[in-house]
Amino acid sequence: MQAISKQTPKLSIIKIGGNVIDKPEKLQKFLSEFNHLPGYKILVHGGGKMATKLSQDVGLQIKMVNGRRVTDSQTLQIVTMVYAGLINKNIVANLQAFKCNAIGLSGADGNLINAKKRSVQHLKNQETGINEAIDFGFVGDVEANSVNVKNLTILINNGFIPVFSAITHNGEAQLLNTNADTVASVLAVALSPFYHTSLIYCFEKKGVLQNIDDEQSVITEINPSTFKTLKAQNIIHSGMLPKLHNAFEAIHSGVKQVFIGNADELTLLKNQNFGTRITI
Amino acid sequence: MQAISKQTPKLSIIKIGGNVIDKPEKLQKFLSEFNHLPGYKILVHGGGKMATKLSQDVGLQIKMVNGRRVTDSQTLQIVTMVYAGLINKNIVANLQAFKCNAIGLSGADGNLINAKKRSVQHLKNQETGINEAIDFGFVGDVEANSVNVKNLTILINNGFIPVFSAITHNGEAQLLNTNADTVASVLAVALSPFYHTSLIYCFEKKGVLQNIDDEQSVITEINPSTFKTLKAQNIIHSGMLPKLHNAFEAIHSGVKQVFIGNADELTLLKNQNFGTRITI
Numbered sequence: 001m002q003a004i005s006k007q008t009p010k011l012s013i014i015k016i017g018g019n020v021i022d023k024p025e026k027l028q029k030f031l032s033e034f035n036h037l038p039g040y041k042i043l044v045h046g047g048g049k050m051a052t053k054l055s056q057d058v059g060l061q062i063k064m065v066n067g068r069r070v071t072d073s074q075t076l077q078i079v080t081m082v083y084a085g086l087i088n089k090n091i092v093a094n095l096q097a098f099k100c101n102a103i104g105l106s107g108a109d110g111n112l113i114n115a116k117k118r119s120v121q122h123l124k125n126q127e128t129g130i131n132e133a134i135d136f137g138f139v140g141d142v143e144a145n146s147v148n149v150k151n152l153t154i155l156i157n158n159g160f161i162p163v164f165s166a167i168t169h170n171g172e173a174q175l176l177n178t179n180a181d182t183v184a185s186v187l188a189v190a191l192s193p194f195y196h197t198s199l200i201y202c203f204e205k206k207g208v209l210q211n212i213d214d215e216q217s218v219i220t221e222i223n224p225s226t227f228k229t230l231k232a233q234n235i236i237h238s239g240m241l242p243k244l245h246n247a248f249e250a251i252h253s254g255v256k257q258v259f260i261g262n263a264d265e266l267t268l269l270k271n272q273n274f275g276t277r278i279t280i
Numbered sequence: 281m282q283a284i285s286k287q288t289p290k291l292s293i294i295k296i297g298g299n300v301i302d303k304p305e306k307l308q309k310f311l312s313e314f315n316h317l318p319g320y321k322i323l324v325h326g327g328g329k330m331a332t333k334l335s336q337d338v339g340l341q342i343k344m345v346n347g348r349r350v351t352d353s354q355t356l357q358i359v360t361m362v363y364a365g366l367i368n369k370n371i372v373a374n375l376q377a378f379k380c381n382a383i384g385l386s387g388a389d390g391n392l393i394n395a396k397k398r399s400v401q402h403l404k405n406q407e408t409g410i411n412e413a414i415d416f417g418f419v420g421d422v423e424a425n426s427v428n429v430k431n432l433t434i435l436i437n438n439g440f441i442p443v444f445s446a447i448t449h450n451g452e453a454q455l456l457n458t459n460a461d462t463v464a465s466v467l468a469v470a471l472s473p474f475y476h477t478s479l480i481y482c483f484e485k486k487g488v489l490q491n492i493d494d495e496q497s498v499i500t501e502i503n504p505s506t507f508k509t510l511k512a513q514n515i516i517h518s519g520m521l522p523k524l525h526n527a528f529e530a531i532h533s534g535v536k537q538v539f540i541g542n543a544d545e546l547t548l549l550k551n552q553n554f555g556t557r558i559t560i
Contacts, residue, residue, distance in 0.1 A: 054361075057338040077366055081334075085365020086357055089447060089455055093388040097453035101431070103390045108373040109383045110440055151381070154438045160390055160431075167369060173377035175369055 010039035011156070011195035012269075015184035018048035019204040020263045021087055030202075031091065033266040035098040040156050040195060042187060043102070043163045045091060046180035051082040066126045071137040071177040079177050080106075083165040092163055103160040107140075107168030108175060110151040113183065115140025115168035115176045140168045140176025142183060144253065147190035156195075185246040185255075192254035199250050200274070201243060202263035207275030208244070210235060218261075223279045224248065247278040290319035291436070291475035292549075295464035298328035299484040300543045301367055308374065310482075313546040315378040320436050320475060322467060323382070323443045325371060326460035331362040346406045351417040351457040359457050360386075363445040372443050383440040387420075387448030388455060390431040393463065395420025395448035395456045420448040420456025422463060424533065427470035436475075465526040472534035479530050480554070481523060482543035487555030488524070490515060498541075503559045504528065527558040 014034060020027050034043060055062055055078050063070040071079065088104040095102035107113025118139045125132045146168070155162055164187070166180035181201065188199040207218035208230075222230065227244060230236040236244060247258045261268070261275020268274040294314060300307050314323060335342055335358050343350040351359070368384040375382035387393025398419045405412045426448075435442055444467070446460035461481065468479040487498035488510075502510065507524060510516040516524060527538045541548070541555020548554040 054338070058334070059337075080369050081361035081365040083365075084369050085361040085363075089360050089364050089386050089388055090453075092386070093449040093455050094453045096388055096391050096449060096451060101390060102388075104386070104388070106369050106372070106384065108369055108376055110381060111376050151440075158434045158438070169373040169376060171376060173370075173374045175373050 008194070008196045010198070011191055012037055012039060012041045012198045012200060013044065013184055013188045013191075014041065014200045014202065014266075015044040015046070015180060016202045016263055017046040017180065020202060021045060021048035022050070026263065027091075028094065030263040030266065031094050031100075032098060035095060035100040037266070037269070041161055042156070043091070043095075043161070044166065044180055044184040044187065045083075045087060045163070046166060047079065047083050048087065050086065051079050054078050054082055065134050065136070066123065068136065070135070071139050073138065076138040076175060076177055080167055080175055084167045088163060088165045095161065095163065101159055101161055102163045103155060104163045104165070106165050106175070107142075107146075107178065107183075110148060110155070111169075111171065112148050112152055112162075113142060113164075113168040113178070113186070114146050114148070114171045115142045115178055116146075117141075117170050117174065117176055138174065138176050140170065140178040142168060142178055142186045144186050144189040147186055149190050149194070152187075152191070153194060156191075179242075181243055181246050185250045188250050188255045188258075189253040192256070197255050198257040198259070198269075199247070199255050200266075200269065201247065201258075201260045202266075203243070203260065205262060206265065207261045208236065208240060219276050220273070221277045221279055244278070251278050251280055288474075288476045290478070291471055292317055292319060292321045292478045292480060293324065293464055293468045293471075294321065294480045294482065294546075295324040295326070295460060296482045296543055297326040297460065300482060301325060301328035302330070306543065307371075310543045310546065311371065311374050311380075312378060315375060315380040317546070317549070321441055322436075323371070323375075323441070324446065324460055324464040324467065325363075325367060325443070326446060327359065327363055328367065330366065331359050334358050334362055345414050345416070346403065348416065350415070351419050353418065356418040356455060356457055360447055360455055364447045368443060368445045375441065375443065381439055381441055382443045383435060384443045384445070386445050386455070387422075387426075387458065387463075390428065390435070391449075391451065392428050392432055392442075393422055393444075393448040393458070393466075394426050394428070394451045395422045395458055396426075397421075397450050397454065397456055418454065418456050420450065420458040422448060422458055422466045424466050424469040427466055429470050429474070432467075432471070433474060436471075459522075461523055461526050465530045468530050468535045468538075469533040472536070477535050478537040478539070478549075479527070479535050480546075480549065481527065481538075481540045482546075483523070483540065485542060485555075486545065487541045488516065488520065499556050500553070501557045501559055524558070531558050531560055 490497035
């Protein structure tokens with residue numbers, strides 16, 4: 001890994017989810033602010049409600065195991081259409097209208113993200129209480145070495161702004177449904193030797209909250225030690241845990257800055273007081 | 281326009297339609313042969329039956345005027361999902377499995393194809409026999425100057441193989457449904473100053489047929505003069521006319537070679553005896 005100097009170009013990787021994508025006005029405001037961010041940048045987007053709605057419209061039963069969606073072949077078709085097609089191309093067209101040179105990508109394009117299909121897992125089924133072989137279907141797991149840094153830096157250094165849906169492939173013609181938070185994190189880690197990389201997770205809150213009912217109680221900084229305390233106090237739990245694990249994984253692996261906050265407040269990044277900052 | 285020399289790199293632009301896309305085995309064979317084509321290359325794909333099926337599945341009424349589909353906003357969503365999402369990403373994943381460095385693109389990506397939304401046309405409605413203002417909806421019209429040659433050549437010259445769906449945009453955040461034959465033709469014309477460009481239209485026949493019922497009666501070459509005769513004899517009519525107009529438009533505008541034939545026979549391109557050749 002080469003040393004990062006002050007001359008190393010800056011790269012911001014922003015991840016947005018359903019709470020932005022499902023609200024046209026909020027999305028539009030976010031994209032306008034994303035366009036104004038200085039330096040190189042990448043947008044990673046998740047899904048939102050549209051895939052669920054389309055599944056219902058075509059009469060597809062959603063299968064869940066332990067609270068997680070199983071991606072069978074029909075579900076994979078739906079998420080490929082909605083994430084890599086409808087959402088991705090509309091975000092790109094909207095950014096292009098701001099003269100932001102967005103290019104919409106899946107992990108298959110340019111072999112940019114090569115994932116491993118998750119193997120059948122032996123887990124306790126929370127409904128039956130029995131250990132079972134659980135197949136999550138066409139789900140992809142990614143690591144930093146899943147990223148084709150050569151092809152991706154060609155795009156970035158030539159002025160394209162990558163906009164990633166979280167659809168990846170396994171290099172054997174199989175598309176895979178992948179967690180968008182993890183995609184953002186592995187992109188940040190893989191690119192951190194070449195850019196001064198910031199990873200910004202946008203979600204529905206202003207940051208990690210001390211008190212879930214008080215939007216003003218943002219914890220401005222979390223380090224490994226305070227993270228331990230916050231977990232012990234049960235202030236951080238359930239859905240926030242994987243996001244924070246991704247964040248710490250990134251900051252421990254060369255990413256310079258990680259923030260978690262609300263897409264509405266992206267302009268605060270300028271003064272580094274956006275949401276919660278994750279530090280070592 | 282710079283002169284084309286023998287040193288000018290070769291570029292093949294291949295267009296495939298529903299008759300390939302709807303048949304997995306045929307598509308697979310085609311993609312394998314596409315992968316083996318020498319030189320730079322671009323794939324342009326049309327739609328197929330999947331968009332119609334999805335429209336029916338979600339209960340969307342298909343509107344036709346004078347035999348042509350009207351792209352209302354819901355239809356645009358469907359074709360964006362199916363063409364730019366499902367079909368495009370599956371083709372890319374299949375090409376990547378052959379180690380062909382495909383990158384899936386719409387015209388919005390990298391602002392590569394900037395189309396004009398078709399204005400309301402005053403046409404005779406063939407059902408009513410009355411001249412009417414007919415709005416084909418979110419349909420894009422493209423010309424050679426619609427193509428962003430700078431961004432596209434960056435991709436090509438860096439080893440990416442563009443795979444285009446025929447979804448374009450107008451630069452004002454509006455995606456548009458565009459004719460895939462025309463997209464292939466304008467790409468070929470726009471790139472012909474920089475590459476020794478061949479345009480290859482694949483369709484269900486082995487070429488333009490002298491006798492529609494005899495698959496062996498391929499007309500090996502058509503020039504403007506024989507085209508006139510063939511039209512006068514009613515051997516070329518209806519659906520073949522726009523395809524041949526696109527072909528002649530291309531060959532008159534700097535494209536070096538234009539062929540029309542069957543995707544199954546792509547290997548014949550090597551000896552230049554693929555289907556029907558269009559000449560000046």
